[in-house]
Amino acid sequence: YLDQLLEEYVESKDDKVREEIYKKFFDRLWGSKYCLAKYKKKYQFKINKKTLNYREDLIELFNKYQIIEFDYVKSSYYNKSISSIDAIRISINNLYAIYFDKDVYYDKEYYKLLKVPKNEYYKTINNLKNGNEVNFNDIRNKIDASLKQAEIIKEKSINRKLDLKWNEYKKLINEFLKRIFNNFTPIYQYEQERGWELKVSIDGWDDDHFAVRYICKSLSGYLKDYKRSVLGFKKTDKLKSCEVCGKIIKQTSNAKKYCENCKSIKIKERHKKYNAKRKTIHRNLRKSLKNSLRSRKF
Numbered sequence: 001y002l003d004q005l006l007e008e009y010v011e012s013k014d015d016k017v018r019e020e021i022y023k024k025f026f027d028r029l030w031g032s033k034y035c036l037a038k039y040k041k042k043y044q045f046k047i048n049k050k051t052l053n054y055r056e057d058l059i060e061l062f063n064k065y066q067i068i069e070f071d072y073v074k075s076s077y078y079n080k081s082i083s084s085i086d087a088i089r090i091s092i093n094n095l096y097a098i099y100f101d102k103d104v105y106y107d108k109e110y111y112k113l114l115k116v117p118k119n120e121y122y123k124t125i126n127n128l129k130n131g132n133e134v135n136f137n138d139i140r141n142k143i144d145a146s147l148k149q150a151e152i153i154k155e156k157s158i159n160r161k162l163d164l165k166w167n168e169y170k171k172l173i174n175e176f177l178k179r180i181f182n183n184f185t186p187i188y189q190y191e192q193e194r195g196w197e198l199k200v201s202i203d204g205w206d207d208d209h210f211a212v213r214y215i216c217k218s219l220s221g222y223l224k225d226y227k228r229s230v231l232g233f234k235k236t237d238k239l240k241s242c243e244v245c246g247k248i249i250k251q252t253s254n255a256k257k258y259c260e261n262c263k264s265i266k267i268k269e270r271h272k273k274y275n276a277k278r279k280t281i282h283r284n285l286r287k288s289l290k291n292s293l294r295s296r297k298f
Contacts, residue, residue, distance in 0.1 A: 002088075002212065003186065003208050005025055009184070025085065025177075029088060043068045044066055047121075051129070052125060065143065068115075076090075096166065100163070107157050120142060238251045
């Protein structure tokens, strides 16, 4: 059991024994069959020409979106036989996907937007069935806008992730786990020190669940601190995402919306619009003045 392994590690004063316990844990953790694996998921539907009233415009439109494919990582396993160490390995996989893998774990809105063509297809056939008006341009524009917005959200999600290969990530996790082992406090000791009694009403919950939760929560916290450190932020800094590119920025005020690069681009765009507006105003004034002078001659 994991909790027993951790208790032995904490209670042992022999460094060699500690190393053996630690190695046993690591061998099982990295030897777990629950490796990080990416799969393909699809939003798909099959066109029924009859339900589309044999309208060629609609058939051609929806034909392009019958299959929309994207990557995903299997993050949960509904299997009661999963060991505690396997559960930690699954959590480690998920954390890598969240913080570093640029192919998966985008904002939820991205996946909703990818489903718009499928939803529009079923909405269209339902409207046709009920004799409602179906406007091709409205449907096409909605799908185009949704998929375009999905790409924007995807880029923002990618920009919030860090660059780190799996092997380097594994070394980082090993460092964190060694720290977690050294800082671990068994439940009985925690209760004695704080006068706190563990009261859990959920069937099947035991000390192993406490150990798994402690390790996974600690790893998540260490990775958040690591990300802040890599990006050059302090623990006390309040962070937010740039509204244009999605990069993490320090929120120095409620008015701050953009990273420095996007801010510079926005300022240039604003100046460009302002100058264009000024030119238009001056051009119209000159034109008005010329017309006024011509009218006076007559």
